[in-house]
Each structure stands twice: as structure tokens, then as C-alpha cells.
Amino acid sequence: MRMLLIHSDYLEYEVKDRALKNPEPISEEQKKGRLDEVLAVFMSVEKADETNPDEVVEKAVIEIKDVASQVKADRIFVYPFAHLSSELAKPDVALKVLQRIEERLRQEGFEVKRAPFGYYKAFRLSCKGHPLAELSRTIVPSGETVS
Numbered sequence: 001m002r003m004l005l006i007h008s009d010y011l012e013y014e015v016k017d018r019a020l021k022n023p024e025p026i027s028e029e030q031k032k033g034r035l036d037e038v039l040a041v042f043m044s045v046e047k048a049d050e051t052n053p054d055e056v057v058e059k060a061v062i063e064i065k066d067v068a069s070q071v072k073a074d075r076i077f078v079y080p081f082a083h084l085s086s087e088l089a090k091p092d093v094a095l096k097v098l099q100r101i102e103e104r105l106r107q108e109g110f111e112v113k114r115a116p117f118g119y120y121k122a123f124r125l126s127c128k129g130h131p132l133a134e135l136s137r138t139i140v141p142s143g144e145t146v147s
């Protein structure tokens with residue numbers, strides 16, 4: 001799992017087109033979304049994560065919580081982003097991992113939105129630009145190595 005974490009004044013997206021034959025079914029309301037004062041987390045779920053998705057979910061939540069507490073963000077935007085890795089997990093595994101991360105972050109008390117999976121989306125982001133505003137993290141299940 002590769003994550004790019006951007007502490008932002010806002011992130012807003014608009015669904016443009018389907019990028020998979022079977023994208024995640026979404027409501028009219030989910031075609032656009034915005035959060036202000038948010039930690040945007042762009043995530044590529046990787047092939048290696050398929051060996052233990054549950055472990056990767058927990059490790060990702062720990063990392064996101066750690067950055068959120070450092071930048072004092074209590075809103076998280078989970079953003080599927082297939083451009084941070086050349087060894088992507090299958091879409092069905094990736095979607096489940098991202099849905100679980102969303103669920104676990106809510107359980108941890110964050111306000112969470114997740115951008116729709118399997119679509120091309122326009123987005124606007126306003127990065128705050130402080131020293132911790134742009135971070136990346138790589139997570140692998142135990143026994144796997146970072147390539």
C-alpha cells in the first residue's frame with residue numbers, strides 16, 4: 001500500500017467517467033464531494049497487500065492516525081488513487097481494503113469521506129504547505145518486502 005498524505009484547506013472531487021468496467025455503484029449525491037480542513041490520503045493498494053489485507057488495513061489506520069495527530073486533523077478524505085504504484089492489487093481487493101480503512105477511521109472518531117472507486121474524477125486540493133503537509137508512507141504485510 002502506498003499512501004500520499006496531504007494536509008489541506010479543502011479537497012473536492014467530481015466524478016467524470018467510469019475507469020473500470022464495473023466501478024463501485026454510487027448515488028447521485030456521491031458524484032461530488034468536498035471536505036474542508038482535511039487530511040487527504042491518496043492510496044494505491046498493492047499486489048503484496050493481497051496476502052494479508054486485514055493487516056494492511058490496521059497498519060494504514062495506525063499511520064493515518066499518527067499523521068492526523070501530528071497535523072491536528074480530525075477529518076480524513078480516503079481517496080482511491082491508482083497512480084502511486086506499478087504493482088496494483090485487483091480492484092475487488094483494493095475496494096474492500098479502502099472501505100475497511102474508512103470504517104476503521106470512523107470507529108476511531110474521525111469524520112471521514114471516501115471518494116468513489118473505479119472512476120476518473122476531477123479534483124481540487126489546497127495543500128497547506130507547512131513542513132508536515134506533504135508526507136508519504138509505504139505499508140506491506142509482515143513477511144513482504146518493499147519493492
Ligand SMILES: NCC(=O)N[C@H]1[C@@H](O)[C@H](n2cnc3c(N)ncnc32)O[C@@H]1CO
Pocket residue numbers: 019020043044045046080081082083088089090091094116117118119120121
Ligand atoms: N485517479 C483515478 C483513479 O485512480 N482511478 C482508479 C481507482 O479509483 C480504482 N482503483 C483500481 N485499482 C486500484 C488500486 N489497486 N488502488 C487504488 N485504487 C484503485 O479504479 C480506478 C481505475 O484504476
